[in-house]
Amino acid sequence: MPCQPFREALSARLDDEPLGMPARALDDHLSVCPACAGWADDAAAVTRRARLAPAPAVPDLTAAVLTALPRELPGVAAAARARLLDTALRLALLAVGVAQAGLAWPVLVHGAGAMSAPVHMAHESGAWNLAVGASFLAVAAAPRLAAGALPFLGTLSVLLVPVTVADLSSGHVHPERAAAHLLLLAGVVLVAVVAWRASRGRSGGVVGRRVTA
């Protein structure tokens, strides 16, 4: 029988670990193998010396480590904040889109709220307003569409603001209908912010620099 398994068992016994063989088998081998018996004595002496040696002094770094730790993990917190803001923007856009579609739908279906406009003009503006609401909802559902929606939405709002102001001052539009355009402006601002944040997050940064409003 080779000695190696018994020496491994001896090492295990010195370390208070499972022997991997019956203790009786190990003791039987030690009683008949002087080489292993000598090895066992040497190993026991080495082990005893190692255990009795004073432990090297280890400086207590607890305070230093705790001080060096950042108050909060900045990357994680920033990412969580960004996700929260993205979600808030999309929810706001969802609300604006639903409200915009809610305003447009009765006009489109019944021609109601048309004031003095011909019925078809009312239908047409209803369709436009519904399309604007759909754009808001689409960007809320898929924020990557924001930059693509901006040329249309931005142009519409940039043109609508001065003509609405002019119509208000000359009495060509009821204030409440003009106020409804604030919904459009709010939605366009939200879409622009979503597009801007998406362009910042992209490594190239090529898309999204064309905020029109």
Ligand SMILES: [Zn+2]
């Ligand atoms: Zn042996």
